[in-house]
Amino acid sequence: MAKRLRTADAELAELESGADTPEPASTHLLEQALRLHTEHGDRDCPVCGTGRLDAAWAHAAQEAVRTDRQRSAQRKQATDDLELARIEAWGLLVRRPAALDEAPAELAEKVDSARTAWDAWTDRLRGRATVAALELADHLESRVEPLTAAIDDLREAAATELTAREDVWQPVRGRVLAWCEEWQAWLAAKPTVDRLGEAKKWPQDNDLQLRNDRLAPIRDGARQAWARLRQESNVEIGDLSLVGSATQRKLRIDSRIDGVEAGGLTVLSQGELHALALALFLPRATMAESPFRFLVLDDPVQAMDPAKVDGLVALLTELAQHRQVIVLSHDDRLPAAVRRGTFAATILEVNRGKDSQVSLSLLTDPAQRYLADAFALVKEHDKERVPAEALHRTLPGLLRFAVEAAARHTYFTRNLSCGRQLAELEREWEAADRTRRRVSLALFDDPSAEQRLENWSRAPYRKDALHTVGSKMHRGLGPGSDPQQAARAVERLIADLNAAAR
Structure with a gap:
C-alpha cells in the first residue's frame, strides 16, 4: 500500500510539473475559436486582432485541444488513483479491537504491548485535516512492523496460555461428564417428578376453578349488563376470572377494542369505567342467593353519555320485574330517558325547604x-x-x-x-x-x-x-x-x- 501511494503521488507530480500542463480556460477558449471558425469561416482573430483563423490554424488548434484533453484525462486518472490509494490506506488505520481493552493477568504484558503498537498505528495521524500521501506512506512503512511483531507475540503467548489451561481442564472434564450422566438420569425421572408436582398443585387449581365456577353467573350477567350499557362504545368485555391466591387474589377482566385485545382497562373513558362498574355490581347484587329483594342506586349516571343512560334505564327496567329498584339522581337525563321509553316508573322530586324540611312531589314532564x-x-x-x-x-x-x-x-x-x-x-x-x-x-x-x-x-x-x-x-x-x-x-x-x- 505504501508503494502504491508513492507511485500514484509520483505519477500525479510528473503530470503536474510539465511546462505544457493544459489550462482548462485556454482549452475552452480554443474550442470557442474553433466553433467560430466552423460557423463563419476564415477571419481575423477577434481576441488579438493580428492572427488569422484559417484552415492551417484550425488544424493546429484541433490537435492542441486533443492533446490538452488527453493530458487532462491522464491528470484526472492520476488524481483518482491517488485518492483511492489514500482512502484504502486510511481504511487500514482502524482502531484497535475491543478485545485488547482487557486481558487475563497472564497476558497483560503482551496485550499492553499490542495495545501500544496498535494505538501508534492508528492514532498518530487521526484528527488531522490533511495528510500528505508520502507522509501517509512513511507512516505505514514505519508502523506496520512493530504492530505485526506485537500481534505475533500476543498470538504465541495466547496459544501457550490456552495449552496450559487445557491441561488444567482435563481433570475437570471427567467430573463434568460424570455430572452429565447424572443429569440424563434425572431427565429420565423428570416425568414422574412432574406428575407428583401436578398432584401437589391440584388442590390449589381446583380451589381456583371452584371460585371461578361460582363467578360464572356474575360473569354472564355482567356481559349482558355491559351489552345494554355499552351502547355506542367499541369496547367488548370478554372473560372474567379470579386469579392469584391468598392476599394477591384479584379479578381479571379481558377486554377488546374493535376485536383487538386491549391489554387492560386503561383505554376506557370515565363514563365507560362507571358503566363497567355497574355491569359488575348489578348481577352480584341481584343474585338469587341475595336476601334483599330491592336495589338502591345513588346517582349511577355520572360521566355517562346519553346513550348509556338509555341503556341503564332499560337494564333497570328488566331488574324491576323481580325486585324494587330505587334510583337517586341529580341528573335530568335519567327521568328524561324514563319518559322517552314509556317505562312503568314513578318519578318523584325531593325538595328541601326551610329548616331542612323535606317534601316529595310527583314529577311531571x-x-x-x-x-x-x-x-x-x-x-x-x-x-x-x-x-x-x-x-x-x-x-x-x-x-x-x-x-x-x-x-x-x-x-x-x-x-x-x-x-x-x-x-x-x-x-x-x-x-x-x-x-x-x-x-x-x-x-x-x-x-x-x-x-x-x-x-x-x-x-x-x-x-x-x-x-x-x-x-x-x-x-x-x-x-x-x-x-x-x-x-x-x-x-x-x-x-x-x-x-x-x-
Whole structure:
C-alpha cells in the first residue's frame, strides 16, 4: 500500500510539473475559436486582432485541444488513483479491537504491548485535516512492523496460555461428564417428578376453578349488563376470572377494542369505567342467593353519555320485574330517558325547604311543568299580584319552553324507537335553531318543512299558539291579547305534539 501511494503521488507530480500542463480556460477558449471558425469561416482573430483563423490554424488548434484533453484525462486518472490509494490506506488505520481493552493477568504484558503498537498505528495521524500521501506512506512503512511483531507475540503467548489451561481442564472434564450422566438420569425421572408436582398443585387449581365456577353467573350477567350499557362504545368485555391466591387474589377482566385485545382497562373513558362498574355490581347484587329483594342506586349516571343512560334505564327496567329498584339522581337525563321509553316508573322530586324540611312531589314532564308555571303566572296576574307588562313579557317565554320541551320529547321518543342513534338526534335538534323548525322536526322529521307545518297549523288554536311562542316571544303579548286563551292554545298544541309521539 505504501508503494502504491508513492507511485500514484509520483505519477500525479510528473503530470503536474510539465511546462505544457493544459489550462482548462485556454482549452475552452480554443474550442470557442474553433466553433467560430466552423460557423463563419476564415477571419481575423477577434481576441488579438493580428492572427488569422484559417484552415492551417484550425488544424493546429484541433490537435492542441486533443492533446490538452488527453493530458487532462491522464491528470484526472492520476488524481483518482491517488485518492483511492489514500482512502484504502486510511481504511487500514482502524482502531484497535475491543478485545485488547482487557486481558487475563497472564497476558497483560503482551496485550499492553499490542495495545501500544496498535494505538501508534492508528492514532498518530487521526484528527488531522490533511495528510500528505508520502507522509501517509512513511507512516505505514514505519508502523506496520512493530504492530505485526506485537500481534505475533500476543498470538504465541495466547496459544501457550490456552495449552496450559487445557491441561488444567482435563481433570475437570471427567467430573463434568460424570455430572452429565447424572443429569440424563434425572431427565429420565423428570416425568414422574412432574406428575407428583401436578398432584401437589391440584388442590390449589381446583380451589381456583371452584371460585371461578361460582363467578360464572356474575360473569354472564355482567356481559349482558355491559351489552345494554355499552351502547355506542367499541369496547367488548370478554372473560372474567379470579386469579392469584391468598392476599394477591384479584379479578381479571379481558377486554377488546374493535376485536383487538386491549391489554387492560386503561383505554376506557370515565363514563365507560362507571358503566363497567355497574355491569359488575348489578348481577352480584341481584343474585338469587341475595336476601334483599330491592336495589338502591345513588346517582349511577355520572360521566355517562346519553346513550348509556338509555341503556341503564332499560337494564333497570328488566331488574324491576323481580325486585324494587330505587334510583337517586341529580341528573335530568335519567327521568328524561324514563319518559322517552314509556317505562312503568314513578318519578318523584325531593325538595328541601326551610329548616331542612323535606317534601316529595310527583314529577311531571318538563312541558307540563312550564305550562303549570304559565297558568300560575296568569292566575297571579288575575289576582293583581303581577303587573300586566311583566305578564305580557314573561308568558311567551314560558310557553315557548313548554312547546320546545314537548317537541323534543316527541322527536326523540319516536326516532329512538326506530333505532336511530341518540348522538345523531342531538345534533339535528341543535341545528334546528328556531321554535317553528323544532316543531316541524318533531312532526315531520324535517326542520325545513315549512309548508307542511303551515298546513298542519291551519287550526286557529295551533296558529295562535305558534304565533305566541314565535314572534311574540320577543315583542311580548299585545295589549288586547288574552293571556289565559294564549296559554290554553299552547296547551292544546302540546297535546297534539304528544299525540304525534305515539
